[in-house]
Amino acid sequence: xxxxxxxxxxxxxxxxxxxxxxxxxxxxxxxxxxxxxxxxxxxxxxxxxxxxxxxxxxxxxxxxxxxxxxxxxxxxxxxxxxxxxxxxxxxxxxxxxxxxxxxxxxxxxxxxxxxxxxxxxxxxxxxxxxxxxxxxxxxxxxxxxxxxxxxxxxxxxxxxxxxxxxxxxxxxxxxxxxxxxxxxxxxxxxxxxxxxxxxxxxxxxxxxxxxxxxxxxxxxxxxxxxxxxxxxxxxxxxxxxxxxxxxxxxxxxxxxxxxxxxxxxxxxxxxxxxxxxxxxxxxxxxxxxxxxxxxxxxxxxxxxxxxxxxxxxxxxxxxxxxxxxxxx
Amino acid sequence: xxxxxxxxxxxxxxxxxxxxxxxxxxxxxxxxxxxxxxxxxxxxxxxxxxxxxxxxxxxxxxxxxxxxxxxxxxxxxxxxxxxxxxxxxxxxxxxxxxxxxxxxxxxxxxxxxxxxxxxxxxxxxxxxxxxxxxxxxxxxxxxxxxxxxxxxxxxxxxxxxxxxxxxxxxxxxxxxxxxxxxxxxxxxxxxxxxxxxxxxxxxxxxxxxxxxxxxxxxxxxxxxxxxxxxxxxxxxxxxxxxxxxxxxxxxxxxxxxxxxxxxxxxxxxxxxxxxxxxxxxxxxxxxxxxxxxxxxxxxxxxxxxxxxxxxxxxxxxxxxxxxxxxxxxxxxxxxxxxxxxxxxxxxxxxxxxxxxxxxxxxxxxxxxxxxxx
Numbered sequence: 001x002x003x004x005x006x007x008x009x010x011x012x013x014x015x016x017x018x019x020x021x022x023x024x025x026x027x028x029x030x031x032x033x034x035x036x037x038x039x040x041x042x043x044x045x046x047x048x049x050x051x052x053x054x055x056x057x058x059x060x061x062x063x064x065x066x067x068x069x070x071x072x073x074x075x076x077x078x079x080x081x082x083x084x085x086x087x088x089x090x091x092x093x094x095x096x097x098x099x100x101x102x103x104x105x106x107x108x109x110x111x112x113x114x115x116x117x118x119x120x121x122x123x124x125x126x127x128x129x130x131x132x133x134x135x136x137x138x139x140x141x142x143x144x145x146x147x148x149x150x151x152x153x154x155x156x157x158x159x160x161x162x163x164x165x166x167x168x169x170x171x172x173x174x175x176x177x178x179x180x181x182x183x184x185x186x187x188x189x190x191x192x193x194x195x196x197x198x199x200x201x202x203x204x205x206x207x208x209x210x211x212x213x214x215x216x217x218x219x220x221x222x223x224x225x226x227x228x229x230x231x232x233x234x235x236x237x238x239x240x241x242x243x244x245x246x247x248x249x250x251x252x253x254x255x256x257x258x259x260x261x262x263x264x265x266x267x268x269x270x271x272x273x274x275x276x277x278x279x280x281x282x283x284x285x286x287x288x289x290x291x292x293x294x295x296x297x298x299x300x301x302x303x304x305x306x307x308x309x310x311x312x313x314x315x316x317x318x319x320x321x322x323x324x325x326x327x328x
Numbered sequence: 329x330x331x332x333x334x335x336x337x338x339x340x341x342x343x344x345x346x347x348x349x350x351x352x353x354x355x356x357x358x359x360x361x362x363x364x365x366x367x368x369x370x371x372x373x374x375x376x377x378x379x380x381x382x383x384x385x386x387x388x389x390x391x392x393x394x395x396x397x398x399x400x401x402x403x404x405x406x407x408x409x410x411x412x413x414x415x416x417x418x419x420x421x422x423x424x425x426x427x428x429x430x431x432x433x434x435x436x437x438x439x440x441x442x443x444x445x446x447x448x449x450x451x452x453x454x455x456x457x458x459x460x461x462x463x464x465x466x467x468x469x470x471x472x473x474x475x476x477x478x479x480x481x482x483x484x485x486x487x488x489x490x491x492x493x494x495x496x497x498x499x500x501x502x503x504x505x506x507x508x509x510x511x512x513x514x515x516x517x518x519x520x521x522x523x524x525x526x527x528x529x530x531x532x533x534x535x536x537x538x539x540x541x542x543x544x545x546x547x548x549x550x551x552x553x554x555x556x557x558x559x560x561x562x563x564x565x566x567x568x569x570x571x572x573x574x575x576x577x578x579x580x581x582x583x584x585x586x587x588x589x590x591x592x593x594x595x596x597x598x599x600x601x602x603x604x605x606x607x608x609x610x611x612x613x614x615x616x617x618x619x620x621x622x623x624x625x626x627x628x629x630x631x632x633x634x635x636x637x638x639x640x641x642x643x644x645x646x647x648x649x650x651x652x653x654x655x656x657x658x659x660x661x662x663x664x665x666x667x668x669x670x671x672x673x674x675x676x677x678x679x680x681x682x683x684x685x686x687x688x689x690x691x692x693x694x695x696x697x698x699x700x701x
Contacts, residue, residue, distance in 0.1 A: 109650030
């Protein structure tokens with residue numbers, strides 16, 4: 001059976017990847033550029049929470065909103081300062097992709113310099129690579145994050161749903177994503193909408209980075225290392241649907257940890273080395289089998305087909321058991 | 329004992345610096361030219377370049393090391409990865425006496441790497457010809473990441489995360505200071521120049537024009553009867569094979585191999601920087617881009633002692649370099665998207681004929697202009 005620690009990590013990572021995938025999908029649907037620097041917004045959150053904890057002993061739950069703000073502003077800066085000017089100059093898609101890769105490298109350099117600053121000036125010897133922050137409250141005999149993270153993800157998803165369907169701004173957002181030129185004709189300030197989407201995206205990443213510090217170790221390249229898993233979650237969700245991204249994140253995060261846990265109990269500890277491969281395999285399979293993701297699957301047909309197959313199976317079992325009974 | 333002379337200028341050993349720079353440059357040149365063939369000419373956004381180098385390096389290091397041990401009759405108790413560390417000096421001593429075997433093993437390793445690279449390229453091309461470029465970029469980036477994980481996890485190949493040492497196949501060149509480095513540089517120069525000649529010939533042939541046609545307008549090229557799917561696949565396979573050869577040569581040069589050598593920053597991102605600085609779609613530009621990159625990169629290392637006193641002590645040159653090159657790349661993308669030497673249009677006729685036609689056209693144009701007056 002799967003060990004309990006893997007159940008805990010699957011709940012936590014499932015929720016965190018859900019949040020990150022929602023943000024990544026927001027940046028993709030607005031600019032249509034895969035944002036390889038997105039992982040670094042997670043690192044912004046990591047370092048915000050780490051610094052505030054080391055300086056003022058503030059728990060990451062309280063520093064998460066601050067991280068949300070900082071991450072959001074960084075994200076806006078990247079969009080307005082680099083990506084939008086490049087796109088306006090007519091850069092092709094590949095150039096924009098390589099620009100985001102460059103921004104990610106620059107971020108690692110900036111975080112490295114900042115961590116060194118902390119190390120030399122304040123003698124935080126663990127600043128380049130720190131262990132998880134202790135001091136989470138405890139619940140059900142394990143840490144509070146297993147409740148807080150899913151709850152946050154649920155609240156964010158519900159909040160987004162309400163924003164996008166019940167408010168005028170949300171409807172304008174959807175319109176700007178679906179058809180920017182038509183939205184412009186209707187007098188919607190598409191640019192304002194995009195800036196807001198990028199703020200939300202960076203904020204979500206940084207906030208999940210804050211939560212991340214409570215559970216796992218972090219360093220200057222943690223976010224860059226997560227980018228592949230975040231992409232896997234987004235792609236699984238279809239790269240177009242925010243709810244799909246949330247579900248994709250949960251599947252990737254939970255699947256990675258549950259499969260690893262299950263694999264360890266069956267094949268031994270060797271499976272642990274391949275853990276990070278699981279989301280990649282899921283992503284590659286998604287891209288090859290149904291590249292439009294979960295959101296594109298004809299769910300009604302899938303459900304009826306499953307019902308039909310299960311009905312047949314049940315019928316078969318009933319007939320067999322009836323025959324068996326008769327024989328008795 | 330033969331030594332490479334040492335000339336010191338401004339506190340830098342010029343000869344040593346030049347040899348190191350040359351070695352780095354030749355490897356960068358070969359790899360960036362293959363990326364140019366893929367991304368610059370054919371429009372395949374290969375964000376997984378490092379995977380092919382690592383594959384070639386791992387397989388050639390593993391196989392050639394085992395072969396050397398087997399041929400020299402050195403006992404590793406049936407556990408090559410476990411015992412190579414203890415017998416490596418013995419292996420190197422025997423190898424340095426046997427230059428023919430060394431060269432044979434280097435050539436075999438490079439050819440083997442080419443085969444491995446071609447197979448990996450073929451596998452990677454399966455999705456590559458079916459996906460849009462953004463999805464393809466993500467897929468290749470993810471696969472490269474997975475391959476690095478695989479190299480670290482699968483111990484029988486190169487001993488897992490620690491890596492293994494590789495026998496010194498250049499030991500025959502001599503034991504003096506820097507003599508081996510010069511021999512390595514010779515091999516690499518020959519390799520890189522062959523790659524340059526090959527890609528330049530491809531680019532200047534009708535095939536080169538076909539590649540650009542596939543890149544610029546897939547539908548139009550298909551309408552003209554060009555099989556764009558096969559063209560893309562072949563380009564990826566060839567580029568992967570050459571990259572894998574470069575990976576094998578790098579492994580023989582540093583005489584060790586491990587998953588840590590093959591990170592995304594060096595062998596995917598820096599290579600992209602070289603291609604974009606130089607001018608994607610122009611082999612000479614890329615050669616220049618790789619040279620300027622390698623020079624700047626090493627120069628920052630060399631002169632850091634000069635400006636270090638003026639910087640706060642927490643500024644690490646390595647991180648500073650990340651920021652500087654990223655900024656440079658973005659500035660080039662914004663203000664000179666074609667690079668130092670932008671891509672030239674490729675004339676379909678010999679220059680003289682073309683000039684003749686153009687001259688006639690111009691003259692006709694002038695006459696047309698005169699007529700209404």
